[in-house]
Amino acid sequence: MRAVQALTVVLLLIAIAWGGAALIPAVFAVAVPYLALAVFLLGITLHILAWARVPVPFKIPSVCGQQRSLPWIRQQRLESPFTSWQVAGRMALEILLFRSLFRNTRSVLTPKQRLVYQPDKVLWLGALAFHWSLLVIVLRHLRFFLQPIPRSIQLLSALDGVFQLLVPTLLITDVLILGALLYLLGRRLFNPLVRYVSLPADFFPLLLILGIAITGILMRYVDKVDLTAVKELALSLTVFHPTVPHGLSPLFFIHLFLVSSLIAYIPFSKLMHVGGVFLSPTRNLPNNNRARRHINPWNHPVPVHTYAEWEEEFHDKLKAAGIPMEGDD
Amino acid sequence: MYDAGKIVPGLVLFLAVVTFPFWLNVANGTSSAAPKLELPKGYTRCVEATPVMRATHMELLNRWRDLAVRHANRVFTNSNGQRYVRSLTGTCLGCHRDKKQFCDRCHGYMGVTPYCWNCHVAPKGGAQ
Numbered sequence: 001m002r003a004v005q006a007l008t009v010v011l012l013l014i015a016i017a018w019g020g021a022a023l024i025p026a027v028f029a030v031a032v033p034y035l036a037l038a039v040f041l042l043g044i045t046l047h048i049l050a051w052a053r054v055p056v057p058f059k060i061p062s063v064c065g066q067q068r069s070l071p072w073i074r075q076q077r078l079e080s081p082f083t084s085w086q087v088a089g090r091m092a093l094e095i096l097l098f099r100s101l102f103r104n105t106r107s108v109l110t111p112k113q114r115l116v117y118q119p120d121k122v123l124w125l126g127a128l129a130f131h132w133s134l135l136v137i138v139l140r141h142l143r144f145f146l147q148p149i150p151r152s153i154q155l156l157s158a159l160d161g162v163f164q165l166l167v168p169t170l171l172i173t174d175v176l177i178l179g180a181l182l183y184l185l186g187r188r189l190f191n192p193l194v195r196y197v198s199l200p201a202d203f204f205p206l207l208l209i210l211g212i213a214i215t216g217i218l219m220r221y222v223d224k225v226d227l228t229a230v231k232e233l234a235l236s237l238t239v240f241h242p243t244v245p246h247g248l249s250p251l252f253f254i255h256l257f258l259v260s261s262l263i264a265y266i267p268f269s270k271l272m273h274v275g276g277v278f279l280s281p282t283r284n285l286p287n288n289n290r291a292r293r294h295i296n297p298w299n300h301p302v303p304v305h306t307y308a309e310w311e312e313e314f315h316d317k318l319k320a321a322g323i324p325m326e327g328d329d
Numbered sequence: 330m331y332d333a334g335k336i337v338p339g340l341v342l343f344l345a346v347v348t349f350p351f352w353l354n355v356a357n358g359t360s361s362a363a364p365k366l367e368l369p370k371g372y373t374r375c376v377e378a379t380p381v382m383r384a385t386h387m388e389l390l391n392r393w394r395d396l397a398v399r400h401a402n403r404v405f406t407n408s409n410g411q412r413y414v415r416s417l418t419g420t421c422l423g424c425h426r427d428k429k430q431f432c433d434r435c436h437g438y439m440g441v442t443p444y445c446w447n448c449h450v451a452p453k454g455g456a457q
């Protein structure tokens with residue numbers, strides 16, 4: 001049901017793009033992408049700045065290895081970082097290879113009704129395949145936005161098409177992203193535990209990106225578009241002299257509208273994990289509590305009256321009563 | 330704001346990376362016009378209508394290749410009933426003699442590198 005709601009929204013977006021682009025192409029080719037990009041940039045900036053205003057009261061890295069201790073005990077630098085460089089290494093592993101997801105487990109009941117936890121590397125593999133493919137696809141799309149096209153982007157495209165199957169060449173990342181998205185979607189649909197905790201906001205991004213990937217692949221293999229027209233539009237947008245060339249197909253407008261919807265949606269959704277991963281206190285703080293004091297920036301100035309001051313204040317009375325004091329003997 | 334010394338530069342870097350096609354193209358004064366192609370002299374029409382060719386010539390060539398090589402079917406009749414020999418070098422480059430100023434120029438613009446020329450030859454007539 002929740003998946004159906006999300007699917008309905010995606011289909012609605014497709015219908016809007018289809019109908020709208022036929023009536024007012026300039027709005028869908030120029031105004032919508034500009035607006036979506038503005039919402040994306042502004043939204044991410046404000047969201048990050050809002051996060052930056054939240055204090056971190058404690059140093060709370062969640063670690064999973066031996067911390068720095070006595071010289072003869074080996075520290076696990078990446079699992080329990082002590083210096084900023086070690087934190088950087090840990091963050092890089094997390095961001096580039098999803099280190100913590102690698103430890104993902106799943107709970108299963110054995111036939112004898114015993115609960116056991118098993119490693120579940122499939123989710124890690126699916127997530128990795130999806131995110132890396134997305135990155136490579138976005139980088140390859142730079143061919144529409146840059147003139148001349150940098151060698152590195154050309155090389156990336158050549159590597160991606162290294163199998164040289166089909167015309168146009170089969171791209172490895174297209175296969176990977178479709179497979180990974182279908183797996184991630186299937187996991188939410190068919191695993192009862194995950195389905196129970198899945199909301200429309202979990203299905204929507206998956207279906208939206210699936211829609212983007214499918215329209216892109218259709219443009220490449222089924223309903224061919226005039227790519228020179230696409231590049232003219234893309235370049236004209238980047239130099240702020242938008243022109244809408246002839247020959248853009250409805251499929252292209254759907255692709256572009258779904259992409260615009262996606263980037264405008266990012267700042268308001270769980271997709272903000274793009275920025276959030278960098279600001280996770282459990283990841284980005286060093287485990288050096290004992291060596292370096294973490295001052296809670298939130299601390300309200302509290303009037304303190306220490307024991308020494310108290311003793312000083314009642315010195316004479318305490319002395320007269322013969323009560324032993326720490327201060328003077 | 331806390332940790333502004335790290336968060337603000339990180340944010341600025343992110344914004345710069347995301348928008349770099351914009352400022353790069355504006356700074357370079359990149360023209361958005363597609364490159365001028367050297368069209369064959371003495372002909373007015375391609376084997377199919379120009380918009381069709383522009384979008385689907387790779388599929389046409391792929392079909393030609395399969396039909397010619399696998400089914401020995403080398404005669405192509407277009408939508409106007411005109412006949413052409415299914416041949417990459419002979420037909421396409423028979424009219425589009427200057428591969429550099431035509432195929433390559435557009436492919437360079439779009440970042441496409443067909444591997445056909447590993448085996449097929451382009452006519453010597455045009456600038457190689």
Ligand code: HEM
Nearest residue numbers: 137141144171174212213216217219220225230234256259
């Ligand atoms: C989040 C951003 C985007 C994603 C994930 C995405 C995804 C895809 C995918 C998976 C394909 C299939 C072919 C390939 O992998 O190259 C594709 C093709 C395509 N995309 Fe996108 N796209 C995005 C943004 C855009 C934008 C902004 C444009 C507008 C310039 C665009 C225009 C196209 C075109 C014209 C094709 C057909 C390419 C061809 O025929 O080779 N895409 N897209």
